[in-house]
Amino acid sequence: MPGARDPPAERPAMPRAFADDPSDGEGVGPLAIRYFMNAAGDGPSLGRIDWEAGDFAVLATGQTIVGELLCEAVGLRARERVLDVATGSGNVALAAARRRARATGVDFVLRLLERARERAAVERLPIQLCVGDARRLPFLDGPFDAVLSAFGVMFVPNAELAASELRRVCRAGGRVGLASWTPNGFIGRQFDALERPPRSPGRSDARRLWGTEEGLHQLFGSAADVRVVPRSLLLRGDSVERMVEGLRRNLGPMVQVFARLDAAQGRLLESELLDLVRQFNVAGDGTALVPADYLEAVVRM
Numbered sequence: 254m255p256g257a258r259d260p261p262a263e264r265p266a267m268p269r270a271f272a273d274d275p276s277d278g279e280g281v282g283p284l285a286i287r288y289f290m291n292a293a294g295d296g297p298s299l300g301r302i303d304w305e306a307g308d309f310a311v312l313a314t315g316q317t318i319v320g321e322l323l324c325e326a327v328g329l330r331a332r333e334r335v336l337d338v339a340t341g342s343g344n345v346a347l348a349a350a351r352r353r354a355r356a357t358g359v360d361f362v363l364r365l366l367e368r369a370r371e372r373a374a375v376e377r378l379p380i381q382l383c384v385g386d387a388r389r390l391p392f393l394d395g396p397f398d399a400v401l402s403a404f405g406v407m408f409v410p411n412a413e414l415a416a417s418e419l420r421r422v423c424r425a426g427g428r429v430g431l432a433s434w435t436p437n438g439f440i441g442r443q444f445d446a447l448e449r450p451p452r453s454p455g456r457s458d459a460r461r462l463w464g465t466e467e468g469l470h471q472l473f474g475s476a477a478d479v480r481v482v483p484r485s486l487l488l489r490g491d492s493v494e495r496m497v498e499g500l501r502r503n504l505g506p507m508v509q510v511f512a513r514l515d516a517a518q519g520r521l522l523e524s525e526l527l528d529l530v531r532q533f534n535v536a537g538d539g540t541a542l543v544p545a546d547y548l549e550a551v552v553r554m
């Protein structure tokens with residue numbers, strides 16, 4: 254199995270369907286998911302197995318506004334070719350298709366792509382879906398007008414490799430659009446809490462680079478045209494406890510961490526997560542209303 258640092262040398266040719274116009278409805282149906290898994294191997298953290306646990310699709314339904322805003326931020330036009338990298342259950346790809354773009358979603362978790370396919374079928378949206386790894390995207394160089402990712406590439410362990418793949422598949426003059434949790438916002442802090450053992454101060458972390466303007470310049474070059482908008486997504490739960498329960502059940506990386514802990518460690522982590530939600534909760538009525546800060550960014554290629 255090649256390692257995450259291997260050069261992305263051999264690639265399958267772009268699947269024929271991606272060269273076609275999907276606006277005729279092709280891409281919706283049982284054959285829509287294509288298997289071009291050209292895995293680069295799971296990295297040291299947050300590999301495929303983490304995201305296969307739980308059911309991220311349940312959480313994603315509360316985040317659809319992020320994809321809608323991202324598509325507006327890159328100024329999508331009808332018929333543009335759009336790739337949604339680490340699409341999960343398809344939030345961004347579906348938002349692009351709603352704007353009459355020719356959308357393709359790629360992810361390495363088949364079960365989440367199945368959810369995307371179901372959602373596309375209900376809305377009669379012609380999207381293409383593809384199993385593949387963000388570290389070695391199964392596409393030729395430059396076929397896409399816009400390459401987007403919401404809370405997806407930020408979890409790839411090798412951020413430089415992920416950024417170079419986004420650049421490679423985007424045409425010259427195209428746009429890369431990103432939504433990434435900020436390091437000190439609610440979700441950034443939540444992922445810190447999941448690190449076992451805790452991160453030593455000063456150790457670099459791929460996830461943090463995507464959530465700051467400086468980090469994006471590090472990934473795309475100091476001269477890159479990077480425009481950022483700080484945003485906040487409001488997360489809602491019936492109560493603080495129900496919110497943590499939902500995360501424990503559905504957020505794959507959290508499910509995986511809890512599975513590795515003994516009972517005492519599990520209780521400790523649970524109380525840390527409850528405290529974190531209480532700290533950010535602004536509801537004041539017994540429910541949970543948690544602003545989760547993220548950075549929306551558009552990089553001109």
Ligand SMILES: C[S@@+](CC[C@H](N)C(=O)[O-])C[C@H]1O[C@@H](n2cnc3c(N)ncnc32)[C@H](O)[C@@H]1O
Binds near residue numbers: 345360387403404409
């Ligand atoms: C937090 S979810 C976001 C999903 C979706 N973009 C959304 O906004 O709802 C992270 C997604 O990244 C995917 N992912 C993480 N690393 C990946 C990789 N190396 N290649 C492909 N997908 C990856 C996971 O499978 C998961 O679907």
